[in-house]
Amino acid sequence: MHREPVTQEPVDDNRYGLQGGQCQQHGLTLRSLHCKAESELYHTERRYLGYTRWVGSGDVAGYIEEHGTRVWEIPDSYSSFYEEFDRWCHRAHGTLTQYGYGISARAVEIALRAVAGKGRYTAADYDLVVCDDAPALLLGPTGTVLIKPHPINRPALDSQRAAQDVQVPGGTITVEEDQPEVLAGIERVAALFADHLDIEITGHQSPSRSGTSDHTFAVSEFTADGRTVSTLNIEASTLATVGELAQEPTAVPVHDGGVVDAYVGDDQYYADWDGPAEDATVGAVDEYGRLLVGWQFEWRSTSSRSPSRDQACVRTYFLRFKMGPTPEFQLDSQYTDLETTPVPDDAGRDG
Structure with missing residues (x-):
């Protein structure tokens, strides 16, 4: 269960204000947020602020009924956000140099500051509704903020990572990837390697998705240029191309x-x-x-x-x-x- 959604103007005692103009998405009226003191913006604050939208009106309850996956509690204080809040992964996206798209602690913190205003807050007054196929919503007693999926690093919790089974000639391997064309490419490459190069893909090594878009596979050992090879890298974009x-x-x-x-x-x-x-x-x-x-x-x-x-x-x-x-x-x-x-x-x- 989640708290009753509230749609109204932001509180005055707030670091953030509303920009002019509005748009309609998912049956909700959304407005962009900006920092009232632009000169005080933190290094990455502007980027993460761009992932948030103030919900001015609309059927929030209906949105949650249709898209909501689960309700997450938020940390008790801003200082504990990065220790207690794990990323929510919408989908792993191999062609990014990060893990995929989801909701990060930094974006949720900014959304909370927009709703709660300055100073301390009571965590029990706020609910984060996460969705698999749509933006998340932060619900509070003074308003609602939508948080768009954005590039994230690999979640620490196994339950928040992608896990797709892919059929290969030797059985099934589990791959941290959600892009259908990449998954199709992995299956196709595995079959071609086994049938024509006598190389068997036996496993998939979990990607860090930090500065690389490679997928790493464990393979049956073979020798090339005098070296024994037991793992192979293939870029996700290459796999996506092969898959199509x-x-x-x-x-x-x-x-x-x-x-x-x-x-x-x-x-x-x-x-x-x-x-x-x-x-x-x-x-x-x-x-x-x-x-x-x-x-x-x-x-x-x-x-x-x-x-x-x-x-x-x-x-x-x-x-x-x-x-x-x-x-x-x-x-x-x-x-x-x-x-x-x-x-x-x-x-x-x-x-």
């Missing part, structure tokens, strides 16, 4: 001809790709030792001076082993440019 690639040439939308949308705008074009060489199949190892992992239609830029993507192509993707201080597989690719023909306005347009 076409595994058969016929799954590429322009194989034997097809219509594709322009990279920018509403125009459509006809393009035709004959497919790869006969021996270029997923799992094949080329003359450079690269493992072919799939294909994708793309628009690429033809000029390093311009971000405009104006050339249609099919890109073939590979994983390439690199023996460095940390053994890893990196993404590599090569492209085949395609000729395109504009689709007339009165013919062939999609829907």
